[in-house]
Amino acid sequence: MAESQDELSYSLKREAEKKGFQPVGIARITKSKRIKLRTDALERWIEAGHHADMNWMKAPARIEAEKLLYGVKSVLVVGLNYFTIPENKKPNQLLIGRYAQGNDYHKVIEKRLKEIGKWLQTKRPDSKWKICVDSKPLLEKAWAEEAGLGWIGKNSNLINSKQGSWMVLGNLLSTEELIPDKPSESLCGKCQKCIEACPTKAIVEPFVIDSRKCIAYHNIENRNKDIPIEIQKAMGLWIAGCDICQEICPWNQQKIPISLDPDTQPKEWILDLTAKQAKEWDDKNWQKKLKGSSLKRIKPWMWRRNANYILKNNKFNSSK
Structure with a gap:
């Protein structure tokens, strides 16, 4: 007997956790007020020239997931924690963003999500899926917020109340109608x-x-x-x-x-x-x-x- 969508959604998130992802969540691809807010903000950001020379930010698929996967209904969003044990800083040691100090996270996340996608296909052979990691045009932080992984802070990073903001994100788009998690609410308050x-x-x-x-x-x-x-x-x-x-x-x-x-x-x-x-x-x-x-x-x-x-x-x- 096939799993219900509830059971499938739960199992899918557990599979993601087994691959080392935390936090994980699911969002339904809908035109929610939150996503519209983030989409409008992106368009204003580009119009103001804040993207500088990063013209790939203008990709239409970034504001319409259907352009990435026909029939998409849900997205599994995963976070990969990259906060490692702080090393004793050496004299004159140069500084490099924490997110890039290990192996190429694009390949790391993509490889693990591919395994999850294959697992999903064994459960739903007729379903389709697509991986999006950073360089793919998707509003990844907005969907992470929608999936309950955290909220977008005033510094534009996604913040999780238990893990902070030291994480990179990955997305598995799916044609399955998965059960969504509760969206996150901002906890930045008046802090600046x-x-x-x-x-x-x-x-x-x-x-x-x-x-x-x-x-x-x-x-x-x-x-x-x-x-x-x-x-x-x-x-x-x-x-x-x-x-x-x-x-x-x-x-x-x-x-x-x-x-x-x-x-x-x-x-x-x-x-x-x-x-x-x-x-x-x-x-x-x-x-x-x-x-x-x-x-x-x-x-x-x-x-x-x-x-x-x-x-x-x-x-x-x-x-x-």
Whole structure:
């Protein structure tokens, strides 16, 4: 006897947890007020030019999941915790966003979701499914909020009351009418610590990030030879990404579950990287280091560019 949709939905979430995902939830693909709110916000964000050169953010599928999977009715949303045991910071060690310190999360999540999709097909042979991880055009944080994984904070990161915001997201679109979870409600309240902490004032208003002012945008996405001087001066030791608005968040100050997942553990070279190394490594060395990492999005010449700014604007011996 086939499982009911209730039983199937429950079993599907347990399968996701077995793959190391937490939190997990299900949302029904409907035009809810919440999704309309997030869709309208995205369109205003693009109209204001806050996406900078990231033109892929304009993809129509981002606001219409049906363009990704015909007949889609539900989405399983999963979070992968990447908060690992903090290492003792070495002198002059460069800073890299936590999310990118382990193996390429796109491939890690996609591989695990593919196994879940195959499991789902054994239960419902006639159903269709599609995986979306970050680079696929989907309003992933909005659907995570709808699926009850957490709420979108004023720094635009998804925040979970038990795990904070240290997680990357994955989505499994399905033509099955799965049972949805209760959507999350915002618990940011009047707090504006993330807004106040941003050194470049990139959070121009609650929930709105101007990428043109964001350190992470410039040291990862900006393909120009030079980046704005005000960004250069504010980079500090951040050579790839920036976690300042997450580090200051009260929800990340609580006792957060530490990930022991092998795929999220920091690579050794990341924990030892200095500006001198980053500047002197040639393309071949960089390509070797970046193999299997989401950081390969940053081209070798960009690492050297960023390192030059760090050496120029920080008071430590360039020999380091």
